[in-house]
Each structure stands twice: as structure tokens, then as C-alpha cells.
Amino acid sequence: MRRIKESQNGLEGELRESREKEEKISGKGAAARGKRKQKTKNGGRKRKIKIVSTRT
DSSP states (O other): OOOHHHHHHHHHHHHHHHHHHHHHHHSTTTTHHHHHHHHGGTTTSSOOOOOOOOOO
């Protein structure tokens, strides 16, 4: 439970700070695996993807 809470709370802060911290995270095993998945879901940033063109 503690690991999950840390990953949820720490994610946004760590993302804003820098890329260097992201590389450090990836060395922690199982806890890092969950963080990495959330981070790299849309280009390594946690943000909404804007739809630029809606032409079909």
C-alpha cells in the first residue's frame, strides 16, 4: 500500500522537476515499473492530449 501511495503522490512532482530524476526512478524494481508505465503512457508526460484536427 505504501508503495502505491508514493507512486501516486510522487509522480506529478517528479515529472515536473526533471528528466534526471526519471532515470533514477527506473532503478528501483517493482515500484519503478508502475511509475514508468504511467509516465511514458503519452510521450513521457502526464497531461491531456489535445486533439488538433478532427477531420474525417
